[in-house]
Amino acid sequence: MTSDDDAPTPFDDLDRYLELPRVGGLALSPDGTRLVTTVQTLDAKRTGWTTALWEVDPAGVAPARRLTRSRKGESSAVFAASGDVLFTSARPDPDVAKDEEEPKAALWLLPAGGGEARVVATAPGGVGGVLAARAADVVSVSAPVLPGAAGLSEDEALRKDRTDRQLSAVLHSGYPVRYWDHDLGPDEPRRFAAVSSGWTGGGGDARLELRQLTGPGRQLDEHDAVLTPDGGALVTTWSVADPGAARRGTLVAIDTATGARRVLVDDPDADAFGPAVSADGRWVAYVSETITTPEHAPVIRLGLVPLGGGAAGGDPGGGPTPEILADDWDRWPTSVEWLPDGSGLVVTADEDGRGPVFLLTFGPAGPGSGEPVTVERVTSDDASFTDVQVAPDGAALYALRTSYAAPAEPVRVDLAAFVATGPAGERTPVAADTLRGPVPAPALPGVLTEVETTTADGARVRAWLALPEAADAGAPAPLLLWIHGGPLSTWSAWSWRWNPWLMVARGYAVLLPDPALSTGYGQDFVQRGWGAWGAAPFTDLMAITDAVEALPEIDASRTAAMGGSFGGYMANWVAGHTDRFRAIVTHASLWALDQFGPTTDAAYYWSREMTPEMAEANSPHRFVGDIRTPMLVVHGDKDYRVPIGEGLRLWQELLTRSGLPADDDGGTVHRFLYFPDENHWVLAPQHAKVWYQVVLAFLAQHVLDEEPELPAFL
Known part of the structure; x- marks a missing residue:
């Protein structure tokens, strides 16, 4: 596929798609007058990415302006108390x-005064x-x-x-x-x-003059940390060893002058992460996730602990007592920030294929009183919000808003207007205001709709459906079922790697369903699929596919299924349990669960997910003989979450044991796209382009009955 500057949208041409700038991250100055975000673009050779810092006007008046420029790029911007911008760059x-x-990478300073x-x-x-x-x-x-x-x-x-x-x-x-x-x-x-x-x-x-606060050890691997407003303490996750070669996250406070460490949260039954410190420095809010068992899915809640107190030297004895907030709120918080006056928390959580902003309000006595709290949805947008920053006066918050209708863009949410809509518990959500960001939203080649169905066991299953504009009863579109990863995840935010609009531009309808195990639908919906991946998640997917295939805009005779990670697992399971699809693409997929368990990078987590008996019952490799659908296997050698052995074994068994084995001369309808230098996601720009080229060619051959077009260098 060559570049075509006359293509109707950037999604009609892969080269133009790769050229689209990508916004990520958001930082707000202490006085609330400046916002800084990061924009990622192709480098000069078109083989990698480079980043730059841009300033966005919080008032939405001035246009965005670029702050930095270099071949190596800049990232991780934060504001110092002085108003200077700190960032890292090599x-x-x-x-x-x-x-x-x-x-x-070094720490750089961009002066506030220019x-x-x-x-x-x-x-x-x-x-x-x-x-x-x-x-x-x-x-x-x-x-x-x-x-x-x-x-x-x-x-x-x-x-x-x-x-x-x-x-x-x-x-x-x-x-x-x-x-x-x-x-x-x-x-x-x-x-x-x-x-x-x-x-x-x-x-x-x-x-x-960098002063060392912590010594040797792996306690800070992949840690979350925050400084108190006065800089006197660093609050950070602190990983500790548990039985069975397991790790668990605790929270500690480290004195930035002496390095003395105190334990704040050490719950043997839960991980603690995502700390946020109140403006008065008295309280730490955090996210708590219970340690799972094969019988019980995790429970994720907000926690609150006083910053004062705690035992010195890491001894949990005598530490402060944490409190779980809004235990009856049937949503999983994903981030938390304080209101400046300490009266509440701004929280994000998945909900119904979206990721709204919520407001948790404490009782009249304030945090730590044990009084009931209220949780209200603040935003009305059909979108997800990340990188939330609360204005110093608490009247507004800033965030990146993303959905399948548009990639991430900076927005302002009027908290004061939300509060003015009524008393606590009766307020009306408000829409976010789009700021003048550095990147305009690209034109889309189709329309986004929402569909749902009810399964045989009475569960509601919903999905996004991206349709070509021309799809109708007279020209129905072929259908691609896309299965999300996780599995504790949801199709709620724009993805540059799994982007449905590239497929829509070529005439496909793309179904993005949230089956059992998906987040944003309550604890019971997750529990329906826990420890039984091949049961409710599979039947939910088939039920929503049935419902969508009945639509007049869909050609039920031309369908395919695709998925990555857990979605790849499910694609493998689908292949062994139905021949309704013409083709299946399985990316970074789990194949033999007995092999996967001890070789993944966090085997202890997997041992909590399923017993050996559960893993055996839910392992797709047991049904290889029933696979009668052409499969495209995709795997990167640097994938440690789903090791390459899964892809290698799947490929060998497709060729030798499937219902469509290779012939005596080695010919096969199956294909294996292998990336020696890629990881779980396939990130290098030209590798991402090859990924789409091969996937589209495979689908064209088996779904559209067209001659596949592949790059000559493959």
């Missing part, structure tokens, strides 16, 4: 002689996890440090020694050893803090 430092090695950005902190292994206190000149960063190093200077010497010896070996003493797409070790993340009072508007070249 671009060369103009004040340092050119190094033969590629530079690591001027050039400059480096303010570095570490031998790079810096990340940038945090800044809202009301004090304190910042914190994370940096990987080799376990034998006391600090950054020793770390630099040890790294050089490893490089000179060409060493890559890692000696592990615990679990896990890798995560998603990268190996863990030999270095480990540590937290550092610094006082930034020496900064001046546009002058000075002083570097931060």
Whole structure:
């Protein structure tokens, strides 16, 4: 497929699609007058991505303006209390002689009063996890440090020694050893803090003196952290070992002056994450997720704990007592922020294929009183909200809004107007106002509708349906059933990797259903599929497909099913349990659950999901002999969540044991698209393009009865 500048929409041409800028992340200045977001675009060679920081006017008046520009790009923007913008970048430092090695990510400062950005902190292994206190000149960063190093200077010497010896070996003493797409070790993340009072508007070249807060260990792997407003403490998740080579998340407070650590939340039955500290520094709100069992799905709720108190040195004894908030609210919170006056929390949660903003209001006595709380939906948009930032006066909040109608864009939600609609518990949700963001929404090649059905057991199953504009009873569209991953997930937000509009532009209707195990429909809906992936999730998918195939706009004789991760598992299960589809695409899929369990990067979580008997009963590989549908298998070798062994075994058994095996000369209707250097998602731009080219060619052959068109280099 070649670029066609005259294509009706960017989705009609893969090259134009890849050129679409992508917005992500949002930071609000302490005084509420500035917003900064990140825009990702193709690099000059069109083989990678680069990012830049853009400023957005919170009032929605001034157009967005670009703040940074470099080949390496910039990310992770936060505002310091001074109003300066901090960000990370691996671009060369103009004040340092050119190094033969590629530079690591450093901490840069862009002065509030204007001027050039400059480096303010570095570490031998790079810096990340940038945090800044809202009301004090304190910042914190994370940096990987080799376990034998006391600090950054020793770390630099040890790294050089490893490089000179060409060493890559890692000696592990615990679990896990890798995560998603990268190996863990030999270095480990540590937290550092610094006082930034020496900064001046546009002058000075002083570097931060990073003070180490934590020592060796893997307690901060994939951690969530936040500084208190006064910068006196760092509140962070702290991973601890549990029996069975398991890990569990606790919450601790670390004094940024002394490094003394106190335990805030250590629940043996739950993980704690996503901390947020109240403006007065007295309270920490967080998200609590119960440890699952094969019989019981997780329960996710909001937690509240006082920041004061807690036992020193990490001893949980004598710590503060956490409180679970809104235990009767049948939704799973995904993020939490405080109102400035401490009277409530701004929360996001999945709901009915959307991700609205909610307001949790405390009783008259305030947080910690034990009084009942109220939870109300704030936003009326058919969309999901992320990166929520609350204005200093509490009158508004800012967020990125996304849906299958548009990618992420910055918006303003008028909290004051919402509160004015009525008393607590009776208020009317309000629509968000679109700000003048850096990227306009692209034109779509079709329309988005909503469908639902009722299953045999009485469950309501709903879905998004993306239709070509020309689809009608006279020209019905072929149907693609897309099954989401997770499985604790939902089709509620724009995806650049699994984008239905690319398929709609080629005449397909795309069904995006939320079967059992999907979030946003209550605890019972998740529990329906827990430990029984091949039962209600499968029958829900078939029921909603039946309902959509009955629509006059759909050609029920030309259908296919597709899915990735859990969706790939379900695609494999579908292949072994029905021949109703003409083709099936299975990406990064689970195939043999007995093999998958101990080889995935977080095997302890899987052991909580299913017993060996459950895994055996729900394993798709047992039904390979019943597969009579052409399958396209897609897998990346760097996928540690669903290891490559799943794809390799699936491919071998399709060729030798399926109902459509290879012939004596090795010919087969099945195909295997293999990416040696890709992970769970296939992220490199040209690899993503190849993914769509191969998928579209496979579907054209088997669904549309057309000759497939494949790139000559494959």
